[in-house]
Amino acid sequence: MNSTIQTLLNHKTIRSYHTTPIKEEVFNTLMDVASRTASSSGMQQASIIHVKDQKKKDIIAQVCKQDYVAIAPILLIFVVDQHRNHHIAMEVAQHANHTHDVDRFFQGFTDACLMAQSVVTAAESLGLGTTYLGAIHNDDETLIKTLNLPSLTYPVVGLLIGHPNIEPTLKPRLENSLRVFEDEYVSHQEYLPLLKHVDEQMQNYVDTRNPGRSMPPFSQQVSERMNYANPIRLKMGQNIIKQGFSFNLDE
Numbered sequence: 001m002n003s004t005i006q007t008l009l010n011h012k013t014i015r016s017y018h019t020t021p022i023k024e025e026v027f028n029t030l031m032d033v034a035s036r037t038a039s040s041s042g043m044q045q046a047s048i049i050h051v052k053d054q055k056k057k058d059i060i061a062q063v064c065k066q067d068y069v070a071i072a073p074i075l076l077i078f079v080v081d082q083h084r085n086h087h088i089a090m091e092v093a094q095h096a097n098h099t100h101d102v103d104r105f106f107q108g109f110t111d112a113c114l115m116a117q118s119v120v121t122a123a124e125s126l127g128l129g130t131t132y133l134g135a136i137h138n139d140d141e142t143l144i145k146t147l148n149l150p151s152l153t154y155p156v157v158g159l160l161i162g163h164p165n166i167e168p169t170l171k172p173r174l175e176n177s178l179r180v181f182e183d184e185y186v187s188h189q190e191y192l193p194l195l196k197h198v199d200e201q202m203q204n205y206v207d208t209r210n211p212g213r214s215m216p217p218f219s220q221q222v223s224e225r226m227n228y229a230n231p232i233r234l235k236m237g238q239n240i241i242k243q244g245f246s247f248n249l250d251e
């Protein structure tokens with residue numbers, strides 16, 4: 001055990017922040033951490049937009065349908081970024097034939113996710129709270145317009161950072177035996193009997209972030225989520241293509 005592992009094992013999403021600003025030197029350190037993260041082929045195919053303009057923060061809070069997005073001291077949007085490398089390759093060789101490929105898209109997507117998680121770990125190690133915002137995809141088009149994202153970029157995930165105004169308890173997880181396999185994937189005939197423990201834990205879990213709202217069993221949460229789709233989010237594929245990427249499905 002060490003303090004890094006302690007930080008990771010103590011992770012909780014924070015959904016309420018003090019307005020106290022984050023010191024510039026802390027912000028700069030977090031950005032250095034992001035920059036130091038491993039990147040596919042060393043191509044650094046992701047970038048970060050630090051959203052400071054209050055009007056833009058308000059728009060993103062509306063997209064996310066979460067008020068505190070507008071209040072948290074730091075709002076970051078991690079983006080797939082092949083725009084920069086496309087230009088670099090054009091300047092060097094006057095052609096850049098493979099900056100829009102599905103492979104490049106996912107290299108950038110993975111880079112963005114890893115950068116975000118490095119920042120989360122670093123921020124939490126400093127006692128700060130964080131919230132991932134997948135909800136930015138509730139309206140990709142508005143986000144792309146608001147952040148002026150050029151071709152060959154695409155928003156991956158948002159991240160809030162601030163001083164926590166709440167101390168939630170740890171949210172239950174599946175047992176490792178259901179997610180960690182040896183040598184090959186293990187599929188079960190019936191999952192519900194194997195979920196008894198986590199279902200119970202979830203029901204007993206008091207989510208201080210949503211006081212008064214009881215938590216359904218995990219299996220019920222899965223069933224509800226897997227039977228719902230936000231129609232706008234179903235257009236993510238089209239939005240990625242509109243940003244200039246190609247999934248090479250015809251080849």
Ligand SMILES: Cc1cc2nc3c(=O)[nH]c(=O)nc-3n(C[C@H](O)[C@H](O)[C@H](O)COP(=O)(O)O)c2cc1C
Pocket residue numbers: 011012013014015064131132133134135136157170171
């Ligand atoms: C990619 C990703 C997107 C997420 N998007 C949101 C979001 O839009 N809003 C939110 O409140 N939490 C969001 N979360 C946080 C999850 O809801 C949270 O991690 C999960 O419920 C487990 O809780 P815990 O982080 O406290 O352990 C997101 C997490 C991930 C990894």
